[in-house]
Amino acid sequence: MVIVMKKNATGDQIEQIIKWVESVGYRAHPSRGVERTIIGVVGDDRAKSQLKSAEYLPGVEKVMPILKPYKLASRETKDGNTIIRIGNLEIGGPKFIIMAGPCSIESEEQLMESAYIVKKGGAHILRGGAFKPRTSPYSFQGLEVEGLKLLEKVREKTGLPVITEVMNTTDVDLVGEHTDILQVGARNIQNFALLKKVGQASKPVLLKRGMATTIEEFLMSAEYILSSGNDQVILCERGIRTFETATRNTLDISAIPVLKELTHLPIIVDPSHASGNWKYVLPLSRAAVAVGADGLLIEVHPEPEKALSDGIQSLKPEKFYQLMKEVMSLERTMRTEIEALQ
């Protein structure tokens, strides 16, 4: 923490701040500049939101934090990358992982058909929503428990691991029994009760960035899960809300290299929700591979024009097969030629 004094702060005021800093358990290192005195506060300023109150004291212009507020999510506290294992799959390892499936589970037939497409295309994990967070209370809210059972049935038949969203603390245990990965949706990124609860689960958690979540806050939400005891967190960039309306959200592609620098956790990209339009899903998926993401989360539906939710951003089977081929081609280039240049 650095305390910046006002231009006209008196020597007396500076003395008072130094005493105050010491009274709350820190050491103060003033340095007198040409126009300003600044006071370095020595001690761990994480979790010390009280220090911010120094802005209330006479002569103080502002208080600037120095340390990043997250610990367990930071590269500073862990060497190497976190790799999450689901059976033989590794998320965050050298292989690019693709999770795909319909937005909502609508029927056994639709889910089974989707799983077949996912498998045929060569993707690794089946996604499908049983509990659906819908903006409108009048929209289809998901098959709920019935959907979970279908998910388990299809998993058994196809051997594909599955991922599904959990929205309520009271459902965490139940959902955990039927899925391989628990998904926390963008709208629950700061539902701290839910974060603590999935932090106690024994399943990996895929955490989606919220529409207005900064990268720092994203990592703080991951920190809630990690500090509750679950170290299996997968981050998912799915677009942020900006002034641009040509796409449903704005895919923050830069977040991938920024996160790769700051954290050891794996990061995947959801181009379906980011763009909100199947037409842009292929190019954005290619960008995700090239930028260095660990995987993709893709919406695919046997008949998107009949989907009960998000049809317009779901791929038809043929387009999905093309996506898989494009991604594999680029992945090969990344793993061979690009890696050798790093």
Add this chain to the structure above:
Amino acid sequence: MVIVMKKNATGDQIEQIIKWVESVGYRAHPSRGVERTIIGVVGDDRAKSQLKSAEYLPGVEKVMPILKPYKLASRETKDGNTIIRIGNLEIGGPKFIIMAGPCSIESEEQLMESAYIVKKGGAHILRGGAFKPRTSPYSFQGLEVEGLKLLEKVREKTGLPVITEVMNTTDVDLVGEHTDILQVGARNIQNFALLKKVGQASKPVLLKRGMATTIEEFLMSAEYILSSGNDQVILCERGIRTFETATRNTLDISAIPVLKELTHLPIIVDPSHASGNWKYVLPLSRAAVAVGADGLLIEVHPEPEKALSDGIQSLKPEKFYQLMKEVMSLERTMRTEIEALQ
């Protein structure tokens, strides 16, 4: 819903769309323009998210919704304003209502002292957080149940109604027993499980707009509560997230007249969270009165420089008393002179 065809759409494609519209239960009214054919879709397009999938069909450029997606929250379905009664108080009535108190409940002494300040200043409702949504898992998380008990104790002693936040579906009943108004925080604006649960409660709900919530989505979240059976909803504008960092959030003051036009629900303003700095709370409170809000939610603390959370945006007692006088003065002008001009 209006379906806009592409410039080069063929007569055949137009025929196909008309048939499709009819096949899903609507009537189609095509009108052929100079450059485009548009097809009006007749029928209630609310809750028919499936119609959006028409964008997938050949020859279609885009699908534009016509109706607002909320019903119960709309002025179209209710004459006059919703007035929420808490004892003798009316929120949404002619009188401007002020809720004030500390961000967090820290101790009996601190809460009691705060209540005394609130009452002395002439405010109407005591606020205070027992469960605190904090960005960091390492920050003070509130006194929880202990805080609820203190709230009830202070309510009994002072006669002030109280409002406090509920963050978890499993706490709704408990919190409801100890408070007069249930607060749903900005981070839970699309925690649909929580919205449904408070929609079943018998207490009024103060619903805070999220950082990235559009006005339409804000009303859809209110619609969740209303359609679950609770018609006692108070909206609260508390600032949205923008690129500007001079204030913690950007108070969207225009949201007040926009909401007054669209909905019958009362709307109050939280200038403390909007600005994040006590220095701006007074002028923004004056703006809230003048723009036509129904009340304010204000953070006040006996000693903000020692607060465990949000100290920097909390008012000292003296400033709070000044705020109360300014607000009352402007309210008088609004109620006498301005109202006569409308």
Add this chain to the structure above:
Amino acid sequence: MVIVMKKNATGDQIEQIIKWVESVGYRAHPSRGVERTIIGVVGDDRAKSQLKSAEYLPGVEKVMPILKPYKLASRETKDGNTIIRIGNLEIGGPKFIIMAGPCSIESEEQLMESAYIVKKGGAHILRGGAFKPRTSPYSFQGLEVEGLKLLEKVREKTGLPVITEVMNTTDVDLVGEHTDILQVGARNIQNFALLKKVGQASKPVLLKRGMATTIEEFLMSAEYILSSGNDQVILCERGIRTFETATRNTLDISAIPVLKELTHLPIIVDPSHASGNWKYVLPLSRAAVAVGADGLLIEVHPEPEKALSDGIQSLKPEKFYQLMKEVMSLERTMRTEIEALQ
């Protein structure tokens, strides 16, 4: 400037940074914390964008500026407020000033009629665009020189001072001859060639904040004008671009108290462009008075439904007269009761 070293920075790296700081003409004050060493850089860090390059040196985590980048616009370099005099009018003085008129000058008749309305309502300055910045090259671009002549004619007849926009460096002298205040539009907020040019003019400049301009950048653009020799700058908040589409822009009402704290320049509000809808202009004008702005810029048109630009945000005469009465009523309360409480 404060240089924050990485957690694992070596003593050697710290030594190197200290030497580098001294080699570019500053003094370095290291303070060694528990987790980080920070190095205070002593010397004027304004206009020293080179110091930022320290982030390129080994062991450095980030470089944080301490000083505000503007000088002449800052309260630190001038006591009291800048008051701009136009004849007997004072902008930035105790009286609230209202500039009103049509978006575009369309004809002599329309401008004359508008001026009559403005005067009858009791406003102080006539606005009207001769050069119009239009998003589309196919929209009406203004009467240009013809419009300037009409402006001068109407000024002579009515005695009202006039304000009009200048968009091109080559027009500054010409426009200056026909107007009392030069307006720089939101889209030219960082047209530095234009800022320098109006900085050499002898007329006051009304500078509108851009759609994505931070408050700091806004003051830096004012600094361009001030440092070019023109100290007659009026700031105008006209809404910023956010994700919300219910209004054309989002009026950043908090910018008024923030700017009042940072700068001595007068600040007015343009609720017409901020909201883009006449329905919201009255409440937002009231908010502008209450928050402490120095004046308003309002669009009024004899027949808005026939306006060649921005009709939907222009007030009809009757609504404008009502606005003037409401504003005067609130101004009275502000000047008598509220001021006494400060």
Add this chain to the structure above:
Amino acid sequence: MVIVMKKNATGDQIEQIIKWVESVGYRAHPSRGVERTIIGVVGDDRAKSQLKSAEYLPGVEKVMPILKPYKLASRETKDGNTIIRIGNLEIGGPKFIIMAGPCSIESEEQLMESAYIVKKGGAHILRGGAFKPRTSPYSFQGLEVEGLKLLEKVREKTGLPVITEVMNTTDVDLVGEHTDILQVGARNIQNFALLKKVGQASKPVLLKRGMATTIEEFLMSAEYILSSGNDQVILCERGIRTFETATRNTLDISAIPVLKELTHLPIIVDPSHASGNWKYVLPLSRAAVAVGADGLLIEVHPEPEKALSDGIQSLKPEKFYQLMKEVMSLERTMRTEIEALQ
């Protein structure tokens, strides 16, 4: 244009609107729905901003435009892609084009050295700023005319075509004499006087998207240049302003496929300004290739730590050489394997 009537609009009001539509020269096609009557307006609604005023008429809820406001920039008015030829180079053709060089021209030596690096790396065009748009009037403003001369000198010596920014209408002719491509900066995206002026020039124009420019507005600014007679426009995505501060701007990577769908103009990406940090320039450049952009604009500097502007986002020579290799490798995969799948 579609006019949506209010729920309670009377038959009389609907009649009035139909008459009004006809009185301003259009035909009206009403369709009566269950909850609303909508009126299709037949006729070219482009450049008819007056129709928007219908919102002022009794019974009207809103007016919705149907047509895109740009013509010349649209794929609807031109088959195939615009290819811009500079000597043997083609921008917008099958080959990926890289423009690189220092942010500012600082000296003959620095520019010459930069050109050598650019050429050695295999890039195609040299960039360098002579006139610099700086937020602060106290920052280095460029070598101006002296810089233009150096640019020409280096062009002659190296054979590299050059691109440089023009900021003032009065400089367009002069800058045009010394450069192969005129650059219009992000801050001048809606400097309409400048757009018209470069629209009369005989050199290609690289138009950078502004920080708060929607894709539609971006194309409208291109339309200003095209409709002034210059059909040689290159679009450049360089990041938009959002709430996220981890990067200088947020690269809107989705804008590339969206623009490819809407316009025939070539589109390049500037990852240096988008991210504001050299560390992210390589991964973002790879993403630009994979997403389907036509080229890159990259900042490279012989000694970034000594640069007079933007040092921190400039690549050192070694990193630039690596970038060139990575880009070429991905381009090969795109041109061979990916293209075959389309």
